[in-house]
Structures are given as structure tokens and as C-alpha cells.
């Protein structure tokens with residue numbers, strides 16, 4: 070299992086989109102391994118390069134800057150929940166991803182994703198869905214979230230260092246751990262060998278799983294491609310919005326799929342994709 074989490078690619082890189090637009094011919098080799106993970110079945114790394122997805126990501130970046138919305142259809146252009154304003158507020162920015170795919174009849178198809186939720190929603194037209202059934206997620210998550218909020222209010226009202234306050238803390242922790250387990254059980258990962266597994270199948274039941282596991286752009290895109298009978302060719306991810314608190318994510322920069330949350334999943338998710346690649350003709 071250690072092989073999953075071992076750092077196999079330490080060369081972190083990022084690249085300013087604006088600089089790239091000035092000098093588009095630059096394409097360091099490192100980009101060819103911007104998305105990869107170790108597959109225990111094949112005992113090798115599977116990977117996906119930036120390829121053509123890079124230019125499509127630049128297009129998406131420009132679109133987001135110009136339109137100031139993530140709406141991908143004319144009738145939702147003015148939907149406030151899709152506005153990019155919030156990405157420049159205290160809530161900060163977000164990763165966006167583009168996946169170049171080929172259909173079984175050899176046509177190119179582009180898939181788009183945002184990391185996590187957008188303004189509290191898992192779904193938006195023109196963007197791939199998460200790795201679980203959103204209705205089931207809500208049924209499980211929402212009542213417990215409300216309970217957790219109530220307990221948080223009670224914690225705020227209880228005297229400091231009191232036993233009631235400690236109990237509230239314990240209850241809240243127990244509830245959120247249980248909720249996290251139940252939510253993780255909803256995630257289904259699909260690969261290009263028509264296999265489906267859960268986080269527990271892949272990572273075991275004892276390994277602690279980071280918050281947001283499976284919610285980044287790359288897993289969403291690859292999972293959706295596998296489910297839709299598409300074969301991935303290239304992938305690009307960039308950050309859009311106010312820099313994150315640790316300053317590790319900056320507006321307008323490309324980043325490889327992350328090592329903490331994505332790499333443990335990518336070996337499985339990419340398995341079988343390389344066998345299916347044919348040159349596309351349309």
C-alpha cells in the first residue's frame with residue numbers, strides 16, 4: 070500500500086498561463102507526467118500528459134476571465150450561483166480541469182470539471198458530476214450536517230472547560246467521523262477495464278483518507294470518461310481565483326494532479342486507458 074503514497078514525482082512545477090500565452094512553443098518534458106499514479110495490478114505507473122488539453126485549458130481560462138461565470142450555456146449566463154466573483158472573495162479560488170477524450174468512433178470530446186463543489190452545488194451543466202449519486206449524498210449528509218451545526222452552537226454557549234462542552238466536542242467528532250465514513254462509501258471509482266471499486270477496496274479500511282478524496286478535477290474527469298466509454302488522451306488543470314491561504318495555488322497557473330488526494334487513485338483510474346488509444350480522426 071505504501072507504494073501508493075510514496076512520492077514518485079517530486080518535481081513540482083507550475084506555469085503561468087499568461088506567460089504561456091506569450092510563448093506557446095515552450096513545453097517542458099515534465100508536462101508529459103502531469104497526471105500519474107501507481108497501479109498495483111500492472112505494477113507500473115499509468116500517466117497522462119498535458120498534450121492538447123493545455124490549449125483547451127487556456128481557452129477555458131480566457132472564457133472564465135471574460136464571462137465572469139462558469140455557465141457553459143447562454144440561458145444560465147446570468148445565474149448568480151455560477152458567477153466567478155466568489156472565487157476572488159474570502160472563499161478563495163478553485164482548480165479547474167480539462168480532459169481531452171476520444172469517442173469509440175474516434176471523435177474528440179472535451180470534458181470539464183471544477184474541484185469539489187461550486188457555491189455549494191456538486192452539479193452544474195457542462196461540468197462532469199462527482200463520483201457518487203448526489204441525491205443519496207444529500208439524504209445522508211444534510212441531516213447530520215444540521216445536527217453538527219446545532220452541536221457547534223451548543224459548544225459556543227457552554228462554559229469554557231465545562232464537562233458539557235467537552236461532551237459536545239466528543240459528540241461532534243464522533244458524528245463527523247461516522248458521516249465521513251458513510252460518505253466515502255458512496256464513492257465509486259470506474260476505470261478503463263470496466264472495473265468499479267470503492268475507496269476501501271483500493272486503499273483498505275484502516276488507512277486514513279484525506280478530506281476531499283476523489284473530489285479533485287482529475288478523478289472526476291477520468292471517472293466520467295470511463296463511465297461514458299471515452300478514452301482519455303490528455304489532461305490539464307489550473308487554478309482560478311484568489312490565491313489559497315498557503316499561497317501554494319496561484320491564479321492562472323497550471324498544476325499537476327495533486328499527490329495527496331489524487332495520486333493514490335490515479336493508478337486505478339487510468340488503468341486500461343493506454344490500451345484503448347487510437348488516433349482520432351474527427
Ligand SMILES: [Zn+2]
Pocket residue numbers: 285286326327328330331332
Ligand atoms: Zn487532487
Ligand SMILES: [Zn+2]
Pocket residue numbers: 108109110111112115336339340341
Ligand atoms: Zn493498471
